[in-house]
Amino acid sequence: MxxxxxxxxxxxxxxxxxxxxxxxxxxxxxxxxxxxxxxxxxxxxxxxxxxxxxxxxxxxxxxxxxxxxxxxxxxxxxxxxxxxxxxxxxxxxxxxxxxxxxxxxxxxxxxxxxxxxxxxxxxxxxxxxxxxxxxxxxxxxxxxxxxxxxxxxxxxxxxxxxxxxxxxxxxxxxxxFNRIQVKHIAEHLQYIASQENVDYEEEALRLIAAKADGALRDALSIFDLIVTYSAGKKVTYQETISNLHILDYDYYFKVVDALLAGDISQSLLIFDEILRNGFDGHNFIVGLSEHFRDLLVSQDESTIDLMEVSDEVKARYLEQSRQASQSFLLSALNLANQCDIHYKASKNQRLHVELALMKMAKIPSALQLAALAVEESKKKI
Missing domain, CATH: 3.40.50.300 (P-loop containing nucleotide triphosphate hydrolases)
Known part of the structure; x- marks a missing residue:
């Protein structure tokens, strides 16, 4: 052998x-x-x-x-x-x-x-x-x-x-020497997969490249791990997030949809599901901050290339960014950042994240009230 x-x-x-x-x-x-x-x-x-x-x-x-x-x-x-x-x-x-x-x-x-x-x-x-x-x-x-x-x-x-x-x-x-860009690592992984006759999903390779944080050697080690896990047949996105214990994009899109709708209950239920799946609350709030950042980046054509995701996922970001105002995203990002900073010092860390989600869910109504107040003041003038 x-x-x-x-x-x-x-x-x-x-x-x-x-x-x-x-x-x-x-x-x-x-x-x-x-x-x-x-x-x-x-x-x-x-x-x-x-x-x-x-x-x-x-x-x-x-x-x-x-x-x-x-x-x-x-x-x-x-x-x-x-x-x-x-x-x-x-x-x-x-x-x-x-x-x-x-x-x-x-x-x-x-x-x-x-x-x-x-x-x-x-x-x-x-x-x-x-x-x-x-x-x-x-x-x-x-x-x-x-x-x-x-x-x-x-x-x-x-x-x-x-x-x-x-x-x-x-x-x-x-x-x-620079950290290697995600797209260059992903392209190299595609080349190796083709040489090894391993089928792959592009989003899975991008996820491996992002997880490697600019180190090609780390990316290749993760790639070998996922190929072994799949018995050398196919590197899929679902198997990759499962093996690397990474939160799926879907969770963040669902949470933000609930926050935009002002639905506190739904956002708390999604967070509970994330915790029950074994994910850490701190990782969730850090990932949510990155999601808000990507939504802000998506709102301007000149900065959209800063997002290192596939075209399919980029389209989802574009769609959700059109539903969210810049004021909402900046306010929510600030709350998420404060939650991240004080997370480790909190005695009840779950409640700490839940409180941040409740505040975020109230941002749309607060913005509406502020807009009405401005309109009323203009009428009086």
Missing amino acids: ENFVVSARKYRPDNFKSVVGQQHITTTLQNAIKNNHLAQAFLFCGPRGVGKTTCARILAKTINCENRGEDQEACGTCESCVSFQNNASFNIYELDAASNNSVDDIRNLVEQVRYAPQKGQYKVYIIDEVHMLSASAFNAFLKTLEEPPKYAIFILATTEKHKILPTILSRCQIFD
């Missing part, structure tokens, strides 16, 4: 072109290789799972490739590329600073730097989670980082740039 390989490893990018959502990084690196403007120390920083270590490995592979193409991509077939792909390259060293963070570890690394590569142009040292190095280890590394041999290139990767000494930062060319 063939061993299962997780998607994050199986579909890990092996060239600049296949890196997802970091074009500003890959283009700069390719131009640096093309124009022979490579720095001797790079710092790749950004959130987890966005491709820092992957880009470091691709850079290391590409600069030692013997037959680079005009687009500055590694050929993948020369001796250097093959040895890299087989994890047998003597020109690339990886150090995990999370577990090798002492002065002695860095001294061993500095000792290795003294020896020129036997074959190939560069020796590349990739130090992952570099912020975990001790202060004394950083100091031991300073001189080598400032004046390395011409054949040595250092690539440091970190999720916490603020923890790195300024003296280290000043010696590196810094690249800030």
Whole structure:
């Protein structure tokens, strides 16, 4: 039986072109290789799972490739590329600073730097989670980082740039990696699903992409989980929200419909159903705030693209946003936000959310009374 390989490893990018959502990084690196403007120390920083270590490995592979193409991509077939792909390259060293963070570890690394590569142009040292190095280890590394041999290139990767000494930062060319956009993650998931012959619903993949919060690795882990849950047949929206324990859009649309109608009873019954299904009241009120925000965004054509949902769901938002006034949405969003802020301090958290829903349900009538009062005052004038 063939061993299962997780998607994050199986579909890990092996060239600049296949890196997802970091074009500003890959283009700069390719131009640096093309124009022979490579720095001797790079710092790749950004959130987890966005491709820092992957880009470091691709850079290391590409600069030692013997037959680079005009687009500055590694050929993948020369001796250097093959040895890299087989994890047998003597020109690339990886150090995990999370577990090798002492002065002695860095001294061993500095000792290795003294020896020129036997074959190939560069020796590349990739130090992952570099912020975990001790202060004394950083100091031991300073001189080598400032004046390395011409054949040595250092690539440091970190999720916490603020923890790195300024003296280290000043010696590196810094690249800030972005959180990957939902649409780019969803498109990549579609590609993987097609490669694995897995049927899918687009909204399910968008939900996985949104849940990953900009980290492609997290999205691929969730995707593997849902595929396993569905026995590799189809990734559906209902199975995804069930497995990830996410509140469906439908609940929020129903709650807002009840609030717009001023129906306190219905809004409380829907909230009770949500609690009985095992969802947390705090998650509900945070999700309701986001729903009000999306409804406000839907009211203006210039901001509607800020919503990262499918066209079908976007149409539902547009329909409901036409029924709600901006005054209602702003007032309800303010109440939801206050409820969110004080939720953890409340002694009776269920009542705290229910009180917020009752106040929201009374907003339409309060707005009507305010409008009548304005009309009456105009008549008197």
